[in-house]
Amino acid sequence: ETGVTQTPRHLVMGMTNKKSLKCEQHLGHNAMYWYKQSAKKPLELMFVYSLEERVENNSVPSRFSPECPNSSHLFLHLHTLQPEDSALYLCASSPTPGQGYGYTFGSGTRLTVV
């Protein structure tokens, strides 16, 4: 496989459920990101990881918990979400978290919280 792969593509969960989103990149990149895209809003950065170390947490509620076990894998653990958390969650990677590189995005997980 190449590029950035996200699973699942779609997820419906209740407010009391616990679920995890998975992201895997096969590009040899050192930086990985979680973004949230809600309807009619720009992409919002959630977390940045560089070489498995979290370098940015953009004031995200604790009901979202990231995990980066190695430079190729990134998870987003979800628990006790709210309906307003329904959105497209996008994983991205780049060679480094530096400023000169564009991102490669995964296809995203479309999350609906009921």
Add this chain to the structure above:
Amino acid sequence: RKEVEQDPGPFNVPEGATVAFNCTYSNSASQSFFWYRQDCRKEPKLLMSVYSSGNEDGRFTAQLNRASQYISLLIRDSKLSDSATYLCVVNTNAGKSTFGDGTTLTVKP
């Protein structure tokens, strides 16, 4: 004021038309600039980086004006397949990326 502001759009143009989008940014420390396209219900895909001297990729031309803090994207000879939302992205020296709201383009036959 938003850090990155794009033309609100939407832009509806006939095939073959030339269309230009503008994007302004507020952080003078911004160092790198990109245009992405996002098709409906799909992920954003990098279209092109924007270099200080301006750059061209086929029908697409990107320009940067640091003094006025804006970037532009020009699409010549529009195709139906160019219909998408175009996102302006600005990176600071610290690696922080800020996305614009996007400008939607519809190319009609």
